[in-house]
Amino acid sequence: MFRGAITALVTPFKDGKVDEKVLRELIEFQIAGGIDGLVPCGTTGESPTLTHDEHDRVIEITIDAVKKRVPVIAGTGSNSTAEALRLTKHAYEAGADGALIACPYYNKPTQEGLYQHFELIAQNVPIPVIPYNIPGRTGVNMSPELIFRLSKIKNIVGVKEASGSIKQMNDVLD
Template sequence: MSTAYDDIKTRLQGSMVALVTPMHPDGEVDYKRLAELIDWQIEAGTHCLVAVGTTGESATLSVQEHSDVIRYFVKYVNGRVPVIAGTGANSTAEAIALTKEAADAGADCALLVGPYYNKPPQEGLYQHFKAIAEAVDMPQMLYNVPGRSVVDIAQETVERLADIDNIVAIKDATGSLERGAKLIKALGERVVVLSGDDGTALELMRHGAKGNISVTANIAPQAMSETFAAALRGDFDAAEAAHAPIAHLHRDLFIESSPIPVKYALHRMGRIEKGIRLPLVWLNSAHHQTIDDALVKANLL
């Protein structure tokens, strides 16, 4: 059965970057560098951009800054690619408010992380996402990342939520191919399944996932776009060939909590200043050589 949300489902695919929020050394958002990163990503073939996700330091931006960055993103992208706005929160009321702001700004889809820290049961998770979907008439994507949020959105809960028309996708960052494959089979065409785990994303696409929301694409957008464009075509030999020179980055960029390593990498590449917000800190000097070597190996430095 077709719905008003079928078009966005076809556009949520390929290489999708969870973009960092560049900052000045004093922690203020660096909009000039943000514009440059957006242009670079689009020129390199990135299919969709995520504003203020986990990698964009959503947890350290104020509510006003959060909305301001999303508005800037949407205006600057100007329809060149879809913009997915991170609007999740562990308060349902706050998530609704952020999602309303994203809808008003013109974002194409909202990305809603599982409500972290307070550990709701599955019924609480269902009611949380249902309430946001009913309150804001825009396409919405679930985001399951139990390694960071502590809560795990069970497949049965996702299947219940898939009956809500404007819940159009899920970012599965469990890293479990078995779980991902079962989810894809259970959901069919109702909800788009995307990987949120760089290391297993290509393999999940063999099982029917439509793309990957990536940390690595922050520094290797062209290689990632070539990888996942080939995978979408079903040409996994070409995908593997494009992916092989950067595959090591998926490990090295998590040597400390993300986005610490990827911000260091972008700084070494001359693309952002040395800005990050507490409680995150700059990459420990003991790891600098690891990232430097990884960049050289990937021909990025």
């Protein structure tokens, strides 16, 4: 499904606005370099700082510029389940090949709350979903048990594990 080197894109700005020209140039540079996929609007792309319109537009520009040459896995995380679902639906409708969804930040949901968050989103979109565990940014860590539970949901196809814990990574792999 998704394999190889997949770049998390930065979101270029000029005078406080998304620089669409430079974003397109960055995408071309990545593809020319042989990248295997792109992630717009992830944490590297400053997604929590984008307005809803900017977020939607960055996804649209990326999909348009890529022209199906490599997969686009749209970052669609939010601390609001409803907003994460809206972002994921928009990414699907715009043509994204998948969605990378960070754990809700700030709210510090329980493991059951995280399960319900990802389950609801995955059940309402047909594209592959990849939960993103990045506790240093979100304030909440997905347990290996939660990751195992989520793996049973049909279109949850993987996890981006960025806890920084080798033990946790080994526990997930076991």
